[in-house]
Amino acid sequence: MTLPDESRIVLTGIGLTAPNGNSLAEYRESLLAGKSGVVPFETRYMPPTVAGVCDFEVTRHQKRKEARRGTRAGQVAVYCANEAIIDSAIDWEDFDKSRVGVYLGITEHGNVETENEIYEITQFDYDTSVWSHHHNPRTVANNPAGEVTINMKITGPHLTVGAACAAGNAGFIQGLQMLRLGEVDMAVCGGVSESSHTFGIFASFQSQGALARHEDPTKACRPFDVNRNGIVVAEGGGICTLERLSDAKARGARIYGEIVGYAMNSDATDFVLPSSTRQAECLELALQRAGLSADDIDIVSSHATATEQGDIEEAKALHKVFGDRESLAINNTKSFIGHAMGAAGALELLGNLPAFEDRIAHATINLDDLDPKIALKQLVANEPRELPKVDYILNNSFGMLGVNSVVIVKRYEA
Amino acid sequence: MNEEQIRLVILDILDKIAPDEDLSDLDDSQPFRDQMELDSMDFLDIVMELRKRYRVQIPEEDYPNLVTMDSTVTYLHPLLKDVESPA
Numbered sequence: 001m002t003l004p005d006e007s008r009i010v011l012t013g014i015g016l017t018a019p020n021g022n023s024l025a026e027y028r029e030s031l032l033a034g035k036s037g038v039v040p041f042e043t044r045y046m047p048p049t050v051a052g053v054c055d056f057e058v059t060r061h062q063k064r065k066e067a068r069r070g071t072r073a074g075q076v077a078v079y080c081a082n083e084a085i086i087d088s089a090i091d092w093e094d095f096d097k098s099r100v101g102v103y104l105g106i107t108e109h110g111n112v113e114t115e116n117e118i119y120e121i122t123q124f125d126y127d128t129s130v131w132s133h134h135h136n137p138r139t140v141a142n143n144p145a146g147e148v149t150i151n152m153k154i155t156g157p158h159l160t161v162g163a164a165c166a167a168g169n170a171g172f173i174q175g176l177q178m179l180r181l182g183e184v185d186m187a188v189c190g191g192v193s194e195s196s197h198t199f200g201i202f203a204s205f206q207s208q209g210a211l212a213r214h215e216d217p218t219k220a221c222r223p224f225d226v227n228r229n230g231i232v233v234a235e236g237g238g239i240c241t242l243e244r245l246s247d248a249k250a251r252g253a254r255i256y257g258e259i260v261g262y263a264m265n266s267d268a269t270d271f272v273l274p275s276s277t278r279q280a281e282c283l284e285l286a287l288q289r290a291g292l293s294a295d296d297i298d299i300v301s302s303h304a305t306a307t308e309q310g311d312i313e314e315a316k317a318l319h320k321v322f323g324d325r326e327s328l329a330i331n332n333t334k335s336f337i338g339h340a341m342g343a344a345g346a347l348e349l350l351g352n353l354p355a356f357e358d359r360i361a362h363a364t365i366n367l368d369d370l371d372p373k374i375a376l377k378q379l380v381a382n383e384p385r386e387l388p389k390v391d392y393i394l395n396n397s398f399g400m401l402g403v404n405s406v407v408i409v410k411r412y413e414a
Numbered sequence: 415m416n417e418e419q420i421r422l423v424i425l426d427i428l429d430k431i432a433p434d435e436d437l438s439d440l441d442d443s444q445p446f447r448d449q450m451e452l453d454s455m456d457f458l459d460i461v462m463e464l465r466k467r468y469r470v471q472i473p474e475e476d477y478p479n480l481v482t483m484d485s486t487v488t489y490l491h492p493l494l495k496d497v498e499s500p501a
Contacts, residue, residue, distance in 0.1 A: 064433040069455070130466050133458045 005246035009176045010412060011256040011353070012248050013088025013241035015080040016190075018347050019052030019234050019337040023083065027347075028354045030336065031362035032384050036218035037337045038232050043199040044119065046206070050217040051196040052234025052338035062151060071138050072112060072194035072235065074147030076343070077104055080239035081148045081188050088241040088253065090186070101184035102145045102158035103174040104239070105167025105191030107341035107399065109160065110139035111198035144192050156184050164399025165303070166264070167191045168238060168345025169407045173262045175242045185247060190239035190346035197235065201341075205231050208272070210307050212338075221339075222366040223304035223332045224311050224374050231305050232338030238346030256353050257393070257409040261290025267402025274310055279317035279396070279404050286394070286406035287321075294322045296392050297408070299361050300330045300378075301348045303396040305339050314396065315374040328378040329385050332364035345397030349407060355390045356411040419499040420487050427463045431456050442483035464490070468497055 014024045019037025021027030030037070041051035058067050058075050061082035067075055081102070085092050117131050124130045137143070145158040157178070163170035168191030175187030195201050205211035212230040214220035222228040240256075248255055263285035267275035287294065300318060304311045322328055333348040334340075340347055355361060367381040395407045415423070421442070428437055428446070435450045446452050460480060464470045470493050472480070479489035 065431070065451070068431075068433065124466070129471070130462065132462065133455060 005249065006244050007180055008245035008258055009179050009242050010245050010248050010258045011240045011409070012243050012253040013084040013090070014256060014350055014353070015083025015085070015087060016236070016238045016347060016350055017054045017056040017076060017079055018236045018340070018351070019054055022054070022056040024350060024354070027351055031333065031351050032360060034363060034365050034382070035336070036365065037234070038217045038220055040217055041196065043202055044115070045199050046202050049202055050212065050214070050220045050232055052232060052236065052340060053196060054235050066151065069134060070147045071143055072197050073106065073109060073144040073192050076192045076194065076235065076237035077144040077148050077239065078151045080190065080192065080237040081152060084188060084239045084241050085152070090241070090251065090253070096185070097153055098155045099185040100154045100156040101175065101178050101187050102148045102154060102156070103171050103178065103187055103189040104145045104148070104160050105169070105171035105342050105346065106141070106144065106160045106162055107164050107167055107193060107195060108201070109141050109143060111200055112194050113138045115198055115200060148188065154188070163403050163405065164401060165305070165339065165341055165344055166397040166399040166403045166405040167342040168347065168349070169262070169395060169397040169405035170264065171346060172240070172242070172259065172349070172407055173264065173405065176259050176262065179242055179244055185243070187242040188239060189242060190237070191342040191344070192237040193235050193341040193343040195235060195341040196233050201233055205233070212306060219366050221306050221335050223302070223306045223335050223364055224315070224371055224376070224379060225306070225367050226369045226371040228306040228308070228311065230307055232334070234338035234340040236337065236340035236343040236347055238343050238350045240350065255412040257356055258412050259407060260410040261286040261292065261408035262406060263289060264403070264405045267404065269402055272400055274313040274398055275402060276313040276316035276320065278402065279314060279398060280320040282404040282406050283317060283321045283396070286408050290408045292392065292408065295325065295327070297322070297328060297394045298387055298390045299352055299355055299393045300328060301352050301393065301395045302330055302332045302364070303398045304332050305334055311371065312373050314398070315376050319375050322378070324377050326378070329361035329380050329387055330376055330378045331361050331380045335365045335367070345395060345405065348397070349393070349395040349409065352393050352395070353409065355387070355393060359387050359390050361385045361387055415494045415497050415499045417487050417491055420490050420494055421483060423500065424483060424486055427460055430463070431459045440483060445481045446483070468494060470494065
């Protein structure tokens, strides 16, 4: 299946912040070194917990006033988007900003600000006249993408894509589709998370019995391990520039990879519990659209969040599609950084892309005792694995309400 | 608070709202918005901060009194004269 260059969509720039790195190089180094970004964390009302926390330089691309006026998700998005544009080496000053679209996946947005304002009015005997006039612009669902357009003077379309924890992939897919539709000439897309700043997400996972705990924070997130006990909440962002191959070639851009397949579908079964059947169908659809078979995939970046049922269902789906193929490597990024929610899918894909160059599948750490219910022989446990070839990377991202997404990226050969 | 103390409070609020601005050479007789980047949302921040810090309710029709430092201090002094200075 060969598409014309005008329909082939390639990644040309990457900007990210993860709890263990503020650039692709730093992040990749941490993933290969087994370095976690999970730390002790305190949030309002809750007992001490753990979280993935980012330490990027907020004022690198934002004035302090702009940062103060906006949201944490906005700060993350502005940082990552600027870094992605710089990394793309495009002539940004002369680029037609009306032909740039910003598409950012989010799991949730607005909880942080709402919680802050409610806390604030409790300090004033619930006097709503102290409720901030910034509340609405901070909590509208498009906020992080809109902050990017204001900061970077982008006048093309912007929106966020709400897709729970499948949102990072969904951001990439939206960008790809808009390029193929000719709506834009560059998509600044991916996903962002400010989720560690809302106590509600911790409290809700706690009530669900799905909040990870461990005396050593770096060992708290343990996907596929029999002793896993839940999710580590994280913040972060992963944004890339997508362009048509024809445009990327014309300007001599460096190309990280080509998105050759994608799919999204819905479980249509449960608010929380995932469905391996629909996940497998999503995987098959992405492979089919890419014109690939399961044999072609070299690395699967798994979604697993270290919940009991979630990991088992994904393992079932992966086993159904990939069987026991030994050539495959399955890894997991959450084991290092926790669950970066809206950014998770984006960060997990982006952290694997350097494998096209170094042919190394980073590990899934904290996998000391594989859950016997997880029948995956290809897991890259604890130490990175060198592979004979890496031509295709497949990224799984699934979310609540049964939203599933798969993106397949191919190594680009000029 | 006397007028000078009120002025310091306003400067402190402005510094919080507009942290990138150099307020050292602010001309008290000229409008704030001619001397610094201050839009309507920032202006509302001044009103909000006064409300939170001193429970001062400033009705919208009085907003024109908050154009310059001089006019702001003159307007606020009767409202804040019995409030203790934070410094």
